[in-house]
Amino acid sequence: MIPGPAKIHIQRVSKAFAVDGRQAPALVDIELEVAEREFLCILGPSGCGKSTLLNIVAGFVQPTGGTVLVDGQPIAGPGADRGVVFQEYVLFPWLTVAGNVEFGLALKGVPSAERRRTVTRYLDLVGLGGHAAKFPVQLSGGMKQRVAIARALANSPAIILMDEPFGALDAQTREVLQDELSRIQRVEHKTIVFVTHSIREAVYLADRVVVMTSAPGRIKQVFPIKLPEIRDRFAPDFTQYESEITRVVKEEVAKVHE
Amino acid sequence: MLAETQPRRLESAPGVANLAVGSFVSSVPELMEWGLRGSALPRRRALTLRLGSVLVFLGLWCLVSGLVVLLELFNPIFLPGPWMVIGAVIELGAKGQLWVHIASTLERVAVGFGTGAVLALGLGLPAGYFRAVRNLVEPVVELLRPIPPLAVLPLFIVWVGIGEGSKIGFITYATFFPMFLTTVHAVRQIDPLLLRAAQSLGARPTQLFRRVILPAALPEILTGVRLGVALSFFVIVISEFIGAEHGLGFLINDGRNFFLVPQMLGAAIVLGLLGWSGNEALRLLERRLLRWQHPG
Ligand SMILES: Nc1ncnc2c1ncn2[C@@H]1O[C@H](COP(=O)(O)OP(=O)(O)OP(=O)(O)O)[C@@H](O)[C@H]1O
Numbered sequence: 349m350i351p352g353p354a355k356i357h358i359q360r361v362s363k364a365f366a367v368d369g370r371q372a373p374a375l376v377d378i379e380l381e382v383a384e385r386e387f388l389c390i391l392g393p394s395g396c397g398k399s400t401l402l403n404i405v406a407g408f409v410q411p412t413g414g415t416v417l418v419d420g421q422p423i424a425g426p427g428a429d430r431g432v433v434f435q436e437y438v439l440f441p442w443l444t445v446a447g448n449v450e451f452g453l454a455l456k457g458v459p460s461a462e463r464r465r466t467v468t469r470y471l472d473l474v475g476l477g478g479h480a481a482k483f484p485v486q487l488s489g490g491m492k493q494r495v496a497i498a499r500a501l502a503n504s505p506a507i508i509l510m511d512e513p514f515g516a517l518d519a520q521t522r523e524v525l526q527d528e529l530s531r532i533q534r535v536e537h538k539t540i541v542f543v544t545h546s547i548r549e550a551v552y553l554a555d556r557v558v559v560m561t562s563a564p565g566r567i568k569q570v571f572p573i574k575l576p577e578i579r580d581r582f583a584p585d586f587t588q589y590e591s592e593i594t595r596v597v598k599e600e601v602a603k604v605h606e
Numbered sequence: 607m608l609a610e611t612q613p614r615r616l617e618s619a620p621g622v623a624n625l626a627v628g629s630f631v632s633s634v635p636e637l638m639e640w641g642l643r644g645s646a647l648p649r650r651r652a653l654t655l656r657l658g659s660v661l662v663f664l665g666l667w668c669l670v671s672g673l674v675v676l677l678e679l680f681n682p683i684f685l686p687g688p689w690m691v692i693g694a695v696i697e698l699g700a701k702g703q704l705w706v707h708i709a710s711t712l713e714r715v716a717v718g719f720g721t722g723a724v725l726a727l728g729l730g731l732p733a734g735y736f737r738a739v740r741n742l743v744e745p746v747v748e749l750l751r752p753i754p755p756l757a758v759l760p761l762f763i764v765w766v767g768i769g770e771g772s773k774i775g776f777i778t779y780a781t782f783f784p785m786f787l788t789t790v791h792a793v794r795q796i797d798p799l800l801l802r803a804a805q806s807l808g809a810r811p812t813q814l815f816r817r818v819i820l821p822a823a824l825p826e827i828l829t830g831v832r833l834g835v836a837l838s839f840f841v842i843v844i845s846e847f848i849g850a851e852h853g854l855g856f857l858i859n860d861g862r863n864f865f866l867v868p869q870m871l872g873a874a875i876v877l878g879l880l881g882w883s884g885n886e887a888l889r890l891l892e893r894r895l896l897r898w899q900h901p902g
């Protein structure tokens with residue numbers, strides 16, 4: 349089912365957190381390959397370890413067992429090859445929109461003329477062309493998240509990790525940003541791991557949807573989404589996927605409430 | 607029934623008092639909001655109000671000291687009118703002395719506060735970021751901090767003599783603690799997600815420090831610096847009371863020795879003006895550096 353060579357290989361990754369002096373497992377034996385240019389969505393009940401898994405791939409958190417390989421090499425901490433978009437609109441408030449977008453390029457010492465071109469390109473891509481000189485406090489939530497996406501893209505990482513990036517947005521803005529992300533991916537062809545609670549969002553965006561079990565998180569089932577690149581949220585096969593995945597997710601959510 | 611309840615109500619007078627206090631306190635957020643929204647006052651009106659309050663104060667001062675003279679309440683030397691104070695200041699200025707005193711006070715403040723700031727930032731930034739450094743430095747600071755700086759002034763004099771060293775050291779000592787503590791706190795309150803975001807954009811440790819930790823901690827650090835400047839002017843006077851030949855604190859003490867009340871008040875007012883200008887200058891700097899907080 350994997351369309352290309354594995355870009356990310358999550359190899360038997362486990363994670364336990366010390367809670368009251370005891371080790372509480374959060375992730376158990378996660379084995380997952382993400383292909384180059386693949387859009388992978390992760391679904392699962394709250395607290396099942398989705399963020400933990402993403403943080404391990406980002407290099408923020410060390411797994412207790414297993415390794416994460418990127419291009420066959422074990423990762424060593426966070427790095428510019430894996431861009432991250434957080435749920436909490438994490439922008440540098442003291443930098444303008446342009447300053448935020450060019451942050452990674454400035455770190456690399458890219459000359460300013462080239463930086464400006466890149467900033468313009470990605471701000472246009474996320475539909476914020478006229479807002480380069482604004483500061484984050486002047487933006488709405490949706491605009492902030494667009495800037496965060498532009499910032500991640502402008503640094504041209506091969507991989508982008510997104511943890512519920514649209515989770516805090518209203519339904520309309522959310523669908524607009526889904527459309528934009530889907531359009532951007534058709535241009536940029538990143539390898540994306542995207543955590544979400546919305547099954548609709550997952551089916552709309554993903555090449556494959558991974559459903560995790562309730563805590564401690566394991567992989568329960570993987571759904572390849574065989575839908576056209578440009579998707580229609582009301583097409584019968586779309587809703588078919590939606591209800592199929594909903595059924596599986598519900599089984600796990602029910603376990604949490606038992 | 608009614609007759610019974612009434613006296614009880616009277617008995618609960620303390621409760622009523624509490625209520626009154628309570629209602630006053632509950633209006634504090636309201637007051638604060640009012641104060642915070644104060645800046646929305648038209649600029650000209652705000653300026654008029656400020657000028658007005660200064661003039662009213664001067665007017666009252668004139669009135670009271672004038673009444674003292676007119677009604678011969680007590681020796682007017684105890685409460686000279688503003689004209690006499692201004693006269694004393696002008697006289698000192700004309701003789702060229704005032705500038706010497708101002709300069710030596712400012713020099714002590716600059717060196718003492720500057721050293722305090724460098725030490726506070728130099729220790730506070732790493733102590734905020736590295737737990738190991740914090741565990742090393744903080745216990746000592748916590749141990750020394752509750753000692754009022756005044757209590758160590760005599761010690762400084764014993765250790766480094768009565769000259770410039772003890773005066774400057776005293777300011778450094780007094781200003782170090784608040785600036786150190788605000789710096790540590792400023793770094794510790796940085797959202798860890800900002801660090802993660804920068805790291806996954808490729809920031810190496812030195813870049814992280816310069817491009818994220820410093821700017822993210824800056825607002826609170828500046829508040830601490832402002833506190834430090836205010837404190838410098840606060841403590842410099844005391845150290846200039848002892849064994850100084852120049853400085854505004856010396857002028858005040860000198861005025862006391864020779865019963866020159868206008869000179870005492872004049873020096874105090876000049877000190878107040880200096881402290882105020884320092885604070886205003888820092889606020890201007892703050893507004894420029896932190897424009898991102900209130901752009902547009
Ligand atoms: N730093 C930590 N220390 C201790 N326990 C942690 C830590 N981080 C996460 N956990 C625990 O690990 C489990 C998984 O947490 P995680 O945040 O990965 O869940 P999630 O699937 O992202 O949930 P949600 O959908 O609510 O975001 C939870 O039980 C959580 O309490």
Ligand SMILES: [Mg+2]
Binds near residue numbers: 399
């Ligand atoms: Mg999460």
